[in-house]
Amino acid sequence: MYGNISIIDKSSKDPLEGEDAILLAEFEAKIERGEKIEPNDWMPKEYRRQLIRMIEQHAHSEIIGALPEGTWITRAPGFKRKMALMAKVQDESGHCQLLYNAAETLGKPREQMINDLILGKSKYSNVFNYPAPTWADTAIIAWLIDASAIINQVTNSRGSYGPYCRALERICMEESFHLRYGYDNVVTLATGTETQRAEVQDALNRWWRPIMHFFGPPDVASVHGEILMKWKVKMASNDDMRQQFFNQYVPKILELGLTIPDEGLRKDPETKKWEYSDPDWAEFFRVINGDGPCNKERIAVRRRAEEDGRWVRAALNQPSAKYTVPLS
Ligand code: FAQ
Numbered sequence: 001m002y003g004n005i006s007i008i009d010k011s012s013k014d015p016l017e018g019e020d021a022i023l024l025a026e027f028e029a030k031i032e033r034g035e036k037i038e039p040n041d042w043m044p045k046e047y048r049r050q051l052i053r054m055i056e057q058h059a060h061s062e063i064i065g066a067l068p069e070g071t072w073i074t075r076a077p078g079f080k081r082k083m084a085l086m087a088k089v090q091d092e093s094g095h096c097q098l099l100y101n102a103a104e105t106l107g108k109p110r111e112q113m114i115n116d117l118i119l120g121k122s123k124y125s126n127v128f129n130y131p132a133p134t135w136a137d138t139a140i141i142a143w144l145i146d147a148s149a150i151i152n153q154v155t156n157s158r159g160s161y162g163p164y165c166r167a168l169e170r171i172c173m174e175e176s177f178h179l180r181y182g183y184d185n186v187v188t189l190a191t192g193t194e195t196q197r198a199e200v201q202d203a204l205n206r207w208w209r210p211i212m213h214f215f216g217p218p219d220v221a222s223v224h225g226e227i228l229m230k231w232k233v234k235m236a237s238n239d240d241m242r243q244q245f246f247n248q249y250v251p252k253i254l255e256l257g258l259t260i261p262d263e264g265l266r267k268d269p270e271t272k273k274w275e276y277s278d279p280d281w282a283e284f285f286r287v288i289n290g291d292g293p294c295n296k297e298r299i300a301v302r303r304r305a306e307e308d309g310r311w312v313r314a315a316l317n318q319p320s321a322k323y324t325v326p327l328s
Contacts, residue, residue: 142182
């Protein structure tokens with residue numbers, strides 16, 4: 001299952017070196033009791049660093065995540081589906097605002113986060129680096145990627161950092177609508193004409209592997225999982241969340257008469273765990289490090305939005321000044 005990935009050596013430098021032992025013990029006891037950490041509470045530097053990294057990546061994923069489906073707004077089949085898709089894309093952009101706000105409570109300014117995104121210094125979810133060539137792709141994204149996001153976010157909304165957990169709760173409520181919308185679209189296609197069924201099956205075949213990757217590398221290769229789980233930022237490991245996805249969604253996919261493009265997929269009757277073929281972890285690492293089918297295109301869109309919107313932000317900050325609208 002681990003195929004071509006290497007297992008992480010976790011014996012490197014202690015990230016807690018130099019921390020005050022008493023404050024650290026109080027902090028960990030508070031987390032152990034299930035209390036929330038709030039922005040002005042004492043926290044170890046590594047907790048702050050990890051949270052900024054993770055929440056920032058999550059925020060970037062929402063704004064970049066709006067792009068594959070966003071390209072279908074002008075081509076959605078019918079007025080109602082167009083309206084629903086517009087609302088969904090707008091929601092995803094709203095989620096990024098909530099998440100940037102949560103990350104800002106830890107001291108990193110939003111502008112710096114956006115700069116890091118467009119300079120390729122910080123990551124966002126692997127899945128949004130793939131194209132959505134047909135309407136059926138948008139259906140699979142809205143159903144199964146939103147489902148995956150909900151599994152992750154509902155679990156982590158019970159975590160330790162107050163602002164992040166509250167943002168996740170609100171996001172999950174909206175994502176639940178997205179999931180219903182996506183499911184409705186998949187059901188329509190899967191119970192439609194032969195062409196529609198073939199289209200949705202093709203889309204599932206294209207997205208299955210990126211969805212496997214979505215939950216992160218296998219636990220043995222997870223760099224941050226151990227400390228994040230200790231501090232209850234992540235409330236389950238990457239593999240456990242992936243298993244939860246299999247448990248909940250494999251039966252639903254099969255029920256629709258669709259096939260899952262993995263001949264090795266089976267549930268071990270004794271361990272009750274799903275086994276699956278190596279989903280090509282080399283591809284995962286390539287994509288998250290900038291070499292996926294759409295990475296350059298996605299970043300270029302965000303860079304353009306930043307540049308085109310600069311005068312609007314400046315005008316909002318200084319309404320009395322005069323600004324010239326740049327002509328492009
Ligand atoms: N994509 O040590 P771990 C959505 C990186 S929101 C890219 O296991 P960790 C809504 C990881 O950053 C989707 N990179 O990492 C929507 C690290 O690299 P680094 C986003 C990934 O943090 C739906 C390295 O690999 N959700 O979809 C990925 O413990 C539809 C080692 O990995 C979140 O961000 C990946 N999939 O666990 C929008 C949730 N996985 O930073 C539109 C919050 C791992 O050292 C349409 N995040 N990496 O350079 C998390 O729960 C965690 O960060 C994980 C990764 C589980 C993603």
